[in-house]
Amino acid sequence: MGRGSNGQSRLVVIGGDAAGMSAASQARRHKSSAELEILALEAGEHTSYSACGIPYFVAATVPEAQDLVVRDPATFAHRHHIEVRTRCEVTKIDLDRRVVRTAHADGSAGEEPFDQLMLATGALPRRPDLPGADAEGVFGVQTLTDGIELRAEIEERAPRRAVVVGGGYIGLEMAEAFLQRGMVVDLIEALPEPMSTLDPDMGGLVREALREMGVNFHPNTPVTGFEAPEGRVRAVHTAGGGHEADIVVLGLGTRPNSDLARAAGIAIGPTGGVAVDARMRTSAPGVWAAGDCVETFHRVSRAPVAIALGTHANKQGRVAGDNIGGGYARFPGVVGTALTKVCGLEVARTGLNEAQAHRAAYMFDTVTVESSTRAGYYPGAGAITVKLLAERGSGRLLGGQIVGCENAGKRIDVLATALWNEMTVADMAGMDLGYAPPFAPVWDPVLIAARKLAERR
Amino acid sequence: MGRGSNGQSRLVVIGGDAAGMSAASQARRHKSSAELEILALEAGEHTSYSACGIPYFVAATVPEAQDLVVRDPATFAHRHHIEVRTRCEVTKIDLDRRVVRTAHADGSAGEEPFDQLMLATGALPRRPDLPGADAEGVFGVQTLTDGIELRAEIEERAPRRAVVVGGGYIGLEMAEAFLQRGMVVDLIEALPEPMSTLDPDMGGLVREALREMGVNFHPNTPVTGFEAPEGRVRAVHTAGGGHEADIVVLGLGTRPNSDLARAAGIAIGPTGGVAVDARMRTSAPGVWAAGDCVETFHRVSRAPVAIALGTHANKQGRVAGDNIGGGYARFPGVVGTALTKVCGLEVARTGLNEAQAHRAAYMFDTVTVESSTRAGYYPGAGAITVKLLAERGSGRLLGGQIVGCENAGKRIDVLATALWNEMTVADMAGMDLGYAPPFAPVWDPVLIAARKLAERR
Incomplete structure (x- = not known):
């Protein structure tokens, strides 16, 4: 050759x-x-x-x-x-x-x-095949060039109302960005809850947090078109009515x-x-x-x-x-770990959610626990919710989801590592995770969830 | 019965x-x-x-x-x-x-x-069999009663100079407490570096950080006695000289x-x-x-x-x-995970350190990497050092140590979970850990360390 x-x-x-x-x-x-x-x-x-x-x-x-x-x-x-x-x-x-x-x-x-x-x-990026979707003021955030153009628009035109279409990772991150830019933010999602890679009950926690942050979240709201009378977007039309927009970002996945x-x-x-x-x-x-x-x-x-x-x-x-180059390497696959934050809320998931577990023909049990990111008496301790799915019978971990305050999200790595090793929740419950009051309660939230799910089965 | x-x-x-x-x-x-x-x-x-x-x-x-x-x-x-x-x-x-x-x-x-x-x-608590060790003003922090008495002493007598004997977990945490109370802190350690459950190279990072925080760290300094002319401690005597003390805490382990x-x-x-x-x-x-x-x-x-x-x-x-109660449960053992912080520095370890691995008759290789807790461009990104030990031949992880800024320490849980499952560093290097710019660089520091150690072998 x-x-x-x-x-x-x-x-x-x-x-x-x-x-x-x-x-x-x-x-x-x-x-x-x-x-x-x-x-x-x-x-x-x-x-x-x-x-x-x-x-x-x-x-x-x-x-x-x-x-x-x-x-x-x-x-x-x-x-x-x-x-x-x-x-x-x-x-x-x-x-x-x-x-x-x-x-x-x-x-x-x-x-x-x-x-x-x-x-x-x-x-x-998925772009909706709708009138006005290519109007001025409608942005994707797929490439760095997209990002540069979007930021230039914000700095040159000082838009006051932003509409974000799609409540997934990019949608949440852009909602945060627009809030930080001092804009009024409408977040429009076709499904009942944001973050559809989570189960709806966990997505509901994200929805509540978005409202507390001041994001106007609109669930069950498919976009029907973009109003752009002179080639520049002025509103987003949905099944539930119109939303004024000086700027629109599409976060509909890829x-x-x-x-x-x-x-x-x-x-x-x-x-x-x-x-x-x-x-x-x-x-x-x-x-x-x-x-x-x-x-x-x-x-x-x-x-x-x-x-x-x-x-x-x-x-x-x-x-x-x-x-x-003539070497030998293999990619071992993924377990579907993903992680993001929006303002003070951290959101993470790994493995299969309920719908995915059904599709993969697993029977499973779930548990959801509310705990604290630090010892309850330590300053900065805040809420963390951990949901786990385990296969019925074997108790093998199938997936996990975490929603909580600062220091909640990266705990997903323990679940990802457990999934990687096909651990059971019973085995996980005994693990020797790092404990000190500034970092965790004496029973780490992940361990509590694993234990409760192991006991339930 | x-x-x-x-x-x-x-x-x-x-x-x-x-x-x-x-x-x-x-x-x-x-x-x-x-x-x-x-x-x-x-x-x-x-x-x-x-x-x-x-x-x-x-x-x-x-x-x-x-x-x-x-x-x-x-x-x-x-x-x-x-x-x-x-x-x-x-x-x-x-x-x-x-x-x-x-x-x-x-x-x-x-x-x-x-x-x-x-x-x-x-x-x-280990107490040194030395003159003056039971003088007034010399405290342990083993029980809550110890803590209450120590805090009362601080609030009633407003001591200005604190001497902490022992540079382990309790010693570091008490050094932090006294700094926060506005005291001058001398930390006296018989060994060359603080945190002897870490290897000396990682302990050295803790030593440097202590000095930057304003702690007077004295290595290689066995305590020889406590000067307490009227029954109340006034100084701590060591092989390297005396240190004035209004209050002394013993953190010599248990x-x-x-x-x-x-x-x-x-x-x-x-x-x-x-x-x-x-x-x-x-x-x-x-x-x-x-x-x-x-x-x-x-x-x-x-x-x-x-x-x-x-x-x-x-x-x-x-x-x-x-x-x-008539049930059936087993304690699965430990992997030696421990975690603490002192001011802005987080310190964690799990598994065996070099001395422990030698004692357990393992031959091993090590790697130490310096990386960042977040994407380098994201605000708050800071230094994290990860050291791993893996068995020669098999590549099985034997232990890990982490020293770094906020968000560094709890990463020890990934290593603890990997140890629990007897993972090799090659297998660890491919893991699907959570990635997003506020949480990690695109290659998580733990993955970089595992990969470099897998490549070295």
Whole structure:
């Protein structure tokens, strides 16, 4: 193998963000530039940035967009001998000729040959197919460019009323950002509760907290259109009436951006993500994929899932890069851990929620306990609610959800680690977790929940 | 079995704190007062209080001593039908006659018969056998009464210079308390670094932080005596010179208070703690023990250890109570997790440190990584250092230590859970831990450490 007469081969990476650049960097650790030429093609302007940080940049909690950029193209070129071309969109993958076709910002087109190809095309935001959805003042927060434009709008036009469509992670984080910017915030959700990756009872705690923070939360409220009389949004119309808006953010989730792969005949899985094996190989020889564009193995449901999250993208990209470079690495799958905060409320989940457990054909019991983040007498102790699901009979932990004040959320890691190890709640109840009054009550909330669920069964 | 003519049997509990009252309460859940009479005898004045909270009461972070008391004797009597006698010391256990001999505060003595006996005699503070160690102004912080006397001394005499002897958990917490009280603090430690349950390199981080907080830390400094010309302490003498002191606290650790059991012929283990099996049975039929007075199984070293910690006492007491009440429960052992903070510094450890791993005949590799508690660009991100030990060959995690700013310490729970499950560092490196910028960098510090140690091997 190897295109050049000198035995050098060529890796082309489509997508210059977390997965793509992790793969490129890791491949470089295995192979020198004399052995492997690496070219990364990025449709946008920025490489290797923290997309998860965009809401905090919009809030001005993070001062500069540049703060979110981990490495820029010049750094990749100089330190890693990886060429990155931004504003370079790949329009087609030709597997027979082993080239990708490119379109550049200046209107020109080209072709780039590859020996190995790394797909890291990310996710596409879901946009409602509704009148006015592309009006001025309606924003997504998918890319850093989106975030920069949104913040510029806030700082230039000083909008007073924000409408956030979608009550998931991005919706909550943007609601927080707009509150911090001093705006009136309406949060519109089609389902009965926010945070639909939680069970509705736990989502209800988030709803109550949102109201206390001053967010106008509108459940069961599908959006029907956007009023934009002169091309600029003025209101959001819903089944329950209109909501005035100087600015609108869409947080309706994402889908894997697998269109290029599909068009090239690369296998797509049931979730719409590129199908990969544990080494991040696609169905096409020499073609790898990682990050938001792929689907991945869920260790509890044993089914493929598409989860857009930077931490998975980084790990998967690293695994792909190891394998591309001639090493051996496997991505072990996920347990569906996710974590966010909105003002003083922390929200976390891992494993399967009730609906997911039903779908995965588990019978299960649940427990919900209310406890305290610290010893009750210690200043700053606050409420934490922990819900656990365990398989009936075996008592195996299937999932957990946490809603609470500061220091509540990261406790999800204990549940994620327990899930990883297929622990039973009875075994969990005896665990030797860290105890001291500033950190936990003498029975950690996680242990109380596990014990109560073990006793119930 | 059963003493009374009506088939009622009698449980006597020696020690009315965490282990004893947990056992009593749990036994009561199984057996009504018609079936089981329960009498708890407590030498001190208080029952069922958080001993771990005493430093925070001394600091006045916790306003009232009563805040630390979970349940008082009246509550036990009314709600649980458990009789508690305070200021009632047990002076002898007579296994042949199945009675305990008691001595009361008023000088009277008595005997109490039992069918089952629960030993929850706690730990005794190590006191140096040095001149002046019992002078006025020299305090322990073992019991709530100690804490009340110490706080009264501070509030009545307004001492300006405090000397803390011993740089372990209690020593650090008392140093914090005295700083918060506005005192000049000297912390005297016989070993080279504070926190000897950490390896010296990690202890060194604690030492540096103590100095930054304004604590005068004196390593390698054995105490040689206490200067108390008129019965009140005025200075602490050490191998390295004298230190003026208006008040002195001894934090030299504890030993299991197993003297009564030993005198009764009950088996004592190699650590000096009462030997118990997983059901918390001692060598004597019908005699149980739990809490700081027992030794317990360490799941990593597979050797008995004596660890005085409220969370173990509660769990073990509960196990004993289940079994006393006719149920079936086992205490699964510990992995040696401990956690504290001193001002802004959080310190945590679990499993074996290097010296302990050597003693347990493990060959091992270590890694130490410096990372950030949050995404680097997120406000409040601060330093965290994670050290891991893994067995050579297998890569099995043997222990971990964490020193860092706020939000660093409780991450020890991931390591404790991994140890519980005998995970390898390679398996840990792939775990799906919670990620969001306010909570962690995209690679959690724990994952980075596991990955680097897995790569090194």
